[in-house]
Amino acid sequence: MKSIRVLSIASEINPLIKTGELADVTGALPIALKAEGIEVRTLVPGYPSVMNSLGVVEGVLHLPNLFGSEARLLRATSCELGLFVLDAPHLFARTGNPYLRPDGVEWPDNALRFAALARIAADIALGGVSVFAPDIVHAHDWHAALALAYLHYSNRRRPATVMTVHNLAYQGVFPREMLAAVGLPPESFDIHGVEYFGQIGFLKAGLYFADHITTVSPNYATEIVSQEGGLGLGGLLRERSRDLQGILNGVDTSVWDPSIDPHIPGCFYPDLPNGFESDVLKNRALNKAALQSRLGLEPAPEAFLLGVIGRFSSQKGLDLLVENIPTIVGEGMQLVVLGSTGDRNLRYRYQAAAQAHPGQVSVTVGYDEGLAHLIQAGVDALVMPSRAEPCGLAQLCALRYGAVPIVSRVGGLDDTVVDISDSILNGGRQTGFKFGPVTTESLGSVLQQARATFHDVAAWRRIQRNGMSIDVSWRNPARHYANLYRSLVEFSQEKVA
Missing domain, CATH: 3.40.50.2000 (Glycogen Phosphorylase B;)
Known part of the structure; x- marks a missing residue:
């Protein structure tokens, strides 16, 4: 040819x-x-x-x-x-x-x-x-x-x-x-x-x-x-x-490869589900601890750690997430945000939340490639509450790195994440959590649902394993x-x- x-x-x-x-x-x-x-x-x-x-x-x-x-x-x-x-x-x-x-x-x-x-x-x-x-x-x-x-x-x-x-x-x-x-x-x-x-x-x-x-x-x-x-x-x-x-x-799987990622202390193989318990869990725990230490969060392995990588903008739905910080803090969750450009007032709100809750909320302004990799490898769930998202790449990286995506039902987020309801309807395997309509209340509800599932260890590991088995390459x-x-x-x- x-x-x-x-x-x-x-x-x-x-x-x-x-x-x-x-x-x-x-x-x-x-x-x-x-x-x-x-x-x-x-x-x-x-x-x-x-x-x-x-x-x-x-x-x-x-x-x-x-x-x-x-x-x-x-x-x-x-x-x-x-x-x-x-x-x-x-x-x-x-x-x-x-x-x-x-x-x-x-x-x-x-x-x-x-x-x-x-x-x-x-x-x-x-x-x-x-x-x-x-x-x-x-x-x-x-x-x-x-x-x-x-x-x-x-x-x-x-x-x-x-x-x-x-x-x-x-x-x-x-x-x-x-x-x-x-x-x-x-x-x-x-x-x-x-x-x-x-x-x-x-x-x-x-x-x-x-x-x-x-x-x-x-x-x-x-x-x-x-x-x-x-x-x-x-x-x-x-x-x-x-x-x-x-x-x-x-995603470029030569760059986003947790088995050889130079930005994380605990590397692991995403495509070896049989080694999940011994390899992935142990090394993801190392990454979670390193992330908490680097960002000044409480060293709590049992805390449900949420991550965000994106712009401070309403298009990305980060105004909805900041409204849920009282719920996040009140229920013992932790939140790390790596946010770039966007809405200045929204950025100030996140920075104020980090100052008010130094052990539970961390906000980094700008883009840091190494930190982005550590977030994907260390958080329990990656949150993308976008109002509009043509495709999104962060949730694909999250699947590969064992961070369970929590996303809105829009654009490519809806295409790439399988919720429990989708799984029941089409026989697929759950890889994350989706919510809609895209409102503060709906986001708050799915965060609580994900937190409850996180504490069901077997269910959470199954969702992680399902996500890591997906081919997100080009x-x-x-x-x-x-x-x-x-x-x-x-x-x-x-x-x-």
């Missing part, structure tokens, strides 16, 4: 640049696809962290004037990833967050910055570089989506295209006056083009022009075609529902993407014939 070449376009890619789960996907999926005979080269912006990670580079395209100044397209390999890097210092040579100024405000030229990325992607797809001719162009989120508009308005034969929505809440909407600046023709400003409620919609354009659309979980694909879940794009997504597919994310998702690519290439060839 002929190898398929894919040009992936992404604003971030792990481990070179990461702000969220988008980078985890774009960094892990290309490597997983190698086993399927798919060659992926990813186009990323030349941020300082990306440029500093490159070894030997090859200049493949000189751009004398890319939206205001000179730029280069480089080819390189880093961390097993085949890359194209858009080295445009006037657009990307900025410290800190790729999207925000140091004061937390979006860079005012974000439209130009990511239009440039998309423009070069389209040039590559149309044969602009001799070293790589893609069969598929795969755009990730709004930052890459305009590439599909550039391809459409080129009026030239093009590769097949895929648009993946990682989070519909971020759409890349800019004033219509930017149309000429980003190099799109006047006729593109139309409802059957890039126009979106009187402005330019980058994501809307990608959804409109893509041959196929994917999201990061089957349930999220269902949610976003609704009026409420579509966030202004539900009508378009309903029209394109035949071309819409939810493919569940995976193997199955990569197979789905490979099949999608093959079907699109085959259809394109039939059209030409």
Whole structure:
């Protein structure tokens, strides 16, 4: 079978640049696809962290004037990833967050910055570089989506295209006056083009022009075609529902591997259920004690220890959890929170709770990779009370690490965790706890239910063992993407014939 070449376009890619789960996907999926005979080269912006990670580079395209100044397209390999890097210092040579100024405000030229990325992607797809001719162009989120508009308005034969929505809440909407600046023709400003409620919609354009659309979980694909879940794009997504597919994310099991994890004192094998009692329990107890010690919690092995890894935001449902802290503390539970960015007032509420209950509540602000691993390996349960969650990766890591997920019935959380009620209905094995509606009271109820189950040692071990037996790797998702690519290439060839 002929190898398929894919040009992936992404604003971030792990481990070179990461702000969220988008980078985890774009960094892990290309490597997983190698086993399927798919060659992926990813186009990323030349941020300082990306440029500093490159070894030997090859200049493949000189751009004398890319939206205001000179730029280069480089080819390189880093961390097993085949890359194209858009080295445009006037657009990307900025410290800190790729999207925000140091004061937390979006860079005012974000439209130009990511239009440039998309423009070069389209040039590559149309044969602009001799070293790589893609069969598929795969755009990730709004930052890459305009590439599909550039391809459409080129009026030239093009590769097949895929648009993946990682989070519909971020759409890349800019004033219509930017149309000429980003190099799109006047006729593109139309409802059957890039126009979106009187402005330019980058994501809307990608959804409109893509041959196929994917999201990061089957349930999220269902949610976003609704009026409420579509966030202004539900009508378009309903029209394109035949071309819409939810493919569940995976996790990089070479990074999230409790058998060799350098961040935890007690390593264990997640895929040896027969050794569960002697290996997993003993070493998870070591990790729990280490976590309690590091964060200043009471050294209580019998306490039900809850963990949270995420943003301080109402979308993540952390306002619901903070309302339940009196219940958590009152019933002898413990809570560790590793929270980044988000709502300042919500962060203050958690910090106040930690000050008021120093032996039971710990709050760490920012992201700490090592602490995230220790939390997964040491807590009894990981809580994700999100109001919206396209997929979520933390609950997948939790399953692998023996931390029982407690999640809301939304998006990918609903797809990846089996509650006792689900188990009864479909004959599956319980791997966690789910609650709905997403309210303070409902969350409080499931926390109490989980705590009671925790003290039923045999039942709790069974749930842990069930979760750890689940394959959360990229193997199955990569197979789905490979099949999608093959079907699109085959259809394109039939059209030409």
